[in-house]
Amino acid sequence: MSAPLPKIPGTTPFDGDQARKGYALNKMCFSFNEAANRAEFQKDEEAYMRKYGLNEQQTAAIRARNVLQLIAAGGNAYYLAKFAGIFGLDMQDIGAQQTGMTKDEFKAKLVAANNQ
Amino acid sequence: MAQLIGGLGTSHIPAIGGAIHKGLQQDPYWKPFFDGFPPIHAWLKEKQPDVIVLFYNDHGLNFFLDKMPTFAVGAAAQYHNADEGWGIPTLSPLQGELDLSWQIINTLVEKEFDIVTCQEMLVDHACTLPLKLFWPNGDAPVTVVPVCINTVQFPLPKPGRVYALGKAVGEAIRAWDSSKKVAVMASGGLSHQLDGERAGFINKAFDLQFLDSLDTNPEWATQFSVHELVEKTGTQGVELLMWLAMRGALATGGGPKVRRVSSNYHIPISNTATAVLALEAC
Numbered sequence: 090m091s092a093p094l095p096k097i098p099g100t101t102p103f104d105g106d107q108a109r110k111g112y113a114l115n116k117m118c119f120s121f122n123e124a125a126n127r128a129e130f131q132k133d134e135e136a137y138m139r140k141y142g143l144n145e146q147q148t149a150a151i152r153a154r155n156v157l158q159l160i161a162a163g164g165n166a167y168y169l170a171k172f173a174g175i176f177g178l179d180m181q182d183i184g185a186q187q188t189g190m191t192k193d194e195f196k197a198k199l200v201a202a203n204n205q
Numbered sequence: 206m207a208q209l210i211g212g213l214g215t216s217h218i219p220a221i222g223g224a225i226h227k228g229l230q231q232d233p234y235w236k237p238f239f240d241g242f243p244p245i246h247a248w249l250k251e252k253q254p255d256v257i258v259l260f261y262n263d264h265g266l267n268f269f270l271d272k273m274p275t276f277a278v279g280a281a282a283q284y285h286n287a288d289e290g291w292g293i294p295t296l297s298p299l300q301g302e303l304d305l306s307w308q309i310i311n312t313l314v315e316k317e318f319d320i321v322t323c324q325e326m327l328v329d330h331a332c333t334l335p336l337k338l339f340w341p342n343g344d345a346p347v348t349v350v351p352v353c354i355n356t357v358q359f360p361l362p363k364p365g366r367v368y369a370l371g372k373a374v375g376e377a378i379r380a381w382d383s384s385k386k387v388a389v390m391a392s393g394g395l396s397h398q399l400d401g402e403r404a405g406f407i408n409k410a411f412d413l414q415f416l417d418s419l420d421t422n423p424e425w426a427t428q429f430s431v432h433e434l435v436e437k438t439g440t441q442g443v444e445l446l447m448w449l450a451m452r453g454a455l456a457t458g459g460g461p462k463v464r465r466v467s468s469n470y471h472i473p474i475s476n477t478a479t480a481v482l483a484l485e486a487c
Contacts, residue, residue: 099403099404100403101400102435105358157402160401165357166399179475180220199476202472202473205407
């Protein structure tokens with residue numbers, strides 16, 4: 090076995106462990122490519138989550154709309170973006186939520202990256 | 206033989222699709238990004254490529270984790286765009302270039318890149334937006350061969366391997382028995398991170414050094430592992446692999462010499478550092 094890679098702060102590479110843990114959650118989010126599936130989810134979230142076999146941790150994270158919890162439950166950024174899209178959230182909303190900032194603070198942080 | 210005229214690179218942020226749709230190119234937020242394109246439009250008008258080989262990463266439209274190829278080459282007569290779930294307009298289909306698809310597939314397998322081939326393949330914003338940006342008026346007057354590189358599920362291919370893949374694609378293009386003019390294109394990056402407490406991470410110094418390296422020292426970024434690239438450029442900054450493949454394709458034929466036609470680097474659009482580049486093969 091190769092040695093574990095050094096941890097990158099605030100970062101969870103979507104590796105085999107994450108892919109195994111998050112399969113059901115990511116499969117549900119992948120289904121949101123289709124408008125009919127988005128509508129079905131919005132009509133009855135609990136039934137839709139059962140249909141995809143989400144575990145307790147994943148179900149709780151979806152209910153909470155909490156991106157860090159969704160990542161901890163095995164969610165992948167590309168598929169989670171489709172879940173966020175249902176609620177009209179953009180990448181600055183998601184960035185703000187994950188970093189504990191307001192959206193304006195998060196946008197200011199991005200602009201400030203020019204001064205690096 | 207076909208002529209490889211050069212390489213193009215651009216970011217492919219979904220929000221660009223919305224901005225084009227709403228005509229916001231002169232809006233103060235968007236202008237510094239869109240201003241990078243006119244010099245490249247002029248170069249394309251002069252050079253008139255017929256075919257684009259497009260290195261991109263799928264964002265969960267065509268490929269899911271049930272079957273996730275490391276490298277996939279399109280071999281379809283037409284590539285359809287579709288609903289990606291978060292509301293950017295669906296664009297018209299892209300026309301394929303079947304003879305070049307199979308020329309690339311045959312060459313890659315001969316050179317021991319055991320790729321996946323796709324006779325049906327939905328293409329997402331990473332394919333449609335770059336064409337819209339480089340040819341803003343109507344449908345792009347080119348056919349395409351999409352080459353998808355996995356950035357979704359680790360392990361991702363090593364940077365050196367991606368560069369070598371690009372090189373093999375370049376050799377396939379130059380050996381294609383056709384009078385057509387071909388350009389290679391990279392769709393992705395540069396530094397950005399969407400997920401985790403480090404969301405919003407941007408590394409300007411690294412990006413600028415990377416862009417510089419593409420002129421005369423194109424293998425510079427292959428010294429890093431994928432893990433090191435994530436650390437230096439963010440979880441989605443690894444899309445710079447597309448740029449390495451594009452540049453690798455140009456490092457064939459007469460050698461690695463290129464002329465930089467134009468480039469632009471701007472922070473931020475959405476959560477990313479953006480870059481636009483055109484290189485002419487010499």
